[in-house]
């Protein structure tokens with residue numbers, strides 16, 4: 001057991017999906033995994049292990065924002081020897097052509113978080129996806145005719161920005177969408193030489209105000225879950 005995860009050694013698979021929402025973790029486990037069991041209820045941050053296409057896979061909620069997600073990611077790696085990690089999250093579009101329910105596969109993540117500057121003595125690290133996972137996810141999306149976008153995303157420490165146009169400069173530089181965790185996932189995975197990827201579903205548009213419901217974010221992002229699971233397993 002680690003500080004925030006109550007699983008016994010061996011109960012967590014070395015391949016894991018990481019939704020921010022713990023109830024999305026529950027939904028993914030109940031919908032896509034066979035023989036799934038819950039290994040963590042500490043703080044209601046649910047984690048499950050089961051089988052997908054006969055292979056062991058886990059899914060763990062990480063909460064919202066880099067401080068929360070980074071705790072789970074470090075413990076999964078240090079205490080449970082997880083090797084491949086795919087975040088499956090919701091995101092707000094910053095581009096006109098990136099619309100509600102589109103999939104975004106994150107090549108890289110810009111951020112306003114101090115997480116990397118604290119680690120790198122004030123310099124900017126460039127958090128980057130693992131190439132093998134990235135390529136595989138793109139191939140899977142193409143094979144299933146799933147509309148996707150690939151590019152830079154923005155991991156923000158602010159959900160409700162005070163300044164109007166706060167994200168305009170990022171949109172201008174072709175950042176596709178905003179979410180709150182991918183930059184830390186890529187940085188931590190790089191530290192340990194492990195594989196990480198962020199697959200996002202557009203839940204809101206910062207361009208026109210369109211948005212999905214809380215229930216949609218919890219239970220309806222099926223394509224993202226399937227791309228994530230098929231990318232994780234050995235085929």
Ligand SMILES: O=P(O)(O)O[C@H]1O[C@H](CO)[C@@H](O)[C@H]1O
Nearest residue numbers: 019020021064089090179180
């Ligand atoms: O839907 P999840 O995975 O939680 O991701 C996004 O949603 C939360 C904000 O509503 C943040 O965690 C953000 O990154």
Ligand SMILES: O=c1cc[nH]c(=O)[nH]1
Nearest residue numbers: 090091092178179204
């Ligand atoms: O606008 C959004 C939507 C989801 N997640 C975010 O961080 N921002």
